[in-house]
Amino acid sequence: MRNRQPADRQADQKTTRTRGSLARSPAERLEPTRPPARVNRKVRLDEERKPRPLLAFMNGVLTVALVGMLLVGVLAYYFDGQMDAPGPLEKAKIIVIPKLEGSLEIAARLEREGAVSDRRLFTAGYRWLQLLAWLDGDKALQLKAGDYEVRQNASVRDLVEQLSEGKTVTYKVTIPEGLTSQQIVDRLNADPNLSGEITAPPPEGSLLPDTFVTQRGAPRQSVLDTMQMGSRKLMERLWAQRKKDLPVKTWEDAVTLASIVEKETGRNDERDRVAAVFVNRLRQNMRLQSDPTILYGLFGGKVLWGRPIQRSEIGQKTAHNTYQIDGLDRLPARVADRRRRQRRSCLRGEPQGPQRQRAEVAPGGKGSQGQAGTGAAAGRANCQDPSARQTTGRGAHQTRKQGL
Structure with missing residues (x-):
């Protein structure tokens, strides 16, 4: 028959209708297409469960990292609390950290002094703060030697910051006016908070007494150098402002004259007159x-100013x-003097106001205290009666009044 077709062609048409792999006729397109064969679920699950090494490794790494971060966070929170916890020190005290001690030795010392409960906590805290400083790009923390006043209940963080910043206890070295260079050297050599030894005193009048703030162990010579530098700067400034007609040739002579005025009278309101009389x-x-x-x-240099003069x-x-002796040529500056008033008076050459006329009175005449405050006539007047007289830092002026 005409409509009969070979079996293989019928199969192809069947395939076409079911699978849609060949071109379809309009009539075939009206027929629904069969869905693809259902995949076996068991086979699909087996394929999905096949081991994948890289994915397993990444999952393990992420899991470990997550757990580690959580653990580090908990430990950091706990450790940070321990660093800020009050320390065991019941009251403030001075703790001396010697030079060349490492962090372990310092931790052991703080534990012995009662500043920390456990040296390992201090060491760990120090390393932790070092790490944080490095992460922030700051300068590396270094524990420094010195005398530290550790406050009551200071925490580990407080101790590390105090020792790394070098907040040490400072000591005051006070050098009063009127001392000779030898007396100043003796005073510095006797100070237990200073180090080194001064063997030879500097020239008289080259030191500017003051109160100096130092740390324990500061060299004694450094204090002496500071005094010399201060004296030199002061005199350079005053020397530039001096009156040009003064009979004082150098600023060393001015220091000599100022030191004499310092010991001649102890009253500030008389120093201008005394300096003017000397000039x-x-x-x-x-x-x-x-x-x-x-x-x-x-x-x-070992003079005792209170000794009576025979x-x-x-x-x-x-x-x-x-x-x-005549003048100042052979007279070195005698006593240390930091009072700017004496030095200005000697470089000004004359007192101001009503004191000016009294300073012009010749020595030996009667009048106000200031006219003979230099002790010139006083020496002659007092030596006529007693065989000795008392002189202190202002003894010449006192004996002048007694002689009148």
Whole structure:
């Protein structure tokens, strides 16, 4: 028959209708297409369960990292709380950290001193803060030697910050006015908070006394150098402002004259007059005749200013006795003097206001205290009666009033 077709062609048409792999006729397109064969679920599950090594490894790594981060966070929170916890120190105390001690030795020392309960906690805290500083890009923390005043109940964080910043206890070294260079050296050598030794005193008058703030173990020579530098800067400034017609040739002579004024009178309101009288004597080529120079000529840098002056000592010629020598040429600066007032008075040459006229009175005449405050006439007046007189830092002025 015409409509009969071979079996293989019928199969192809069947395939076409079911699978749609060949072109379909309009009639065939009206027939629904069969869905694909259902895949066996068991086979699909077996394929999905096949081992994948890389994925398994990544899952393991992420799991470990997550657990590790959680653990580190918990430990960091706990450790941070321990670092800020109050320490065992019941009251503030001074703890000395010697030089060249490492962090382990410092931790052991803090434990012995009772500042920390466990040296391992301090060491761990120090390393932890070092790590944080490194992560922040800051300068590496280093524990420094020195004397530290550890406050009561200081935490580990407080201790690490205090020792790494070097917040040490400072000590004051006070050098009063009126001391000779030798006396200043003796005072510095006797200070237990300083180190080193000064063997030779500097030139007289080259030191500017003051109160200096130092740390334990600071070199004694450094304090001396600071005093010399301060004196030099002060005199350079005052010397540039001096009156040009003064009979003082160098600023060293001005320091010498200021030191004499310092010991001649102890009253601030008299120093201008005393300085003016001395300047007038230098202008007239007269001897200064100052009592303190007698004592310094006899005893030098170890002088005791309260010692009485004997009558025979006034006429004893020494390198510094201004009763026996002329001017300032042979007289070194004697005593340390930080009072700017004396030095300005000596470089100004005359007092201000109503004191100016009294300073012009010749030595030996009667009048106000200031006219003979230099001790010139005082020496002559007092030596006529007693065989000795008392002189202190202002003894010449006192004996002048007694003589009148």
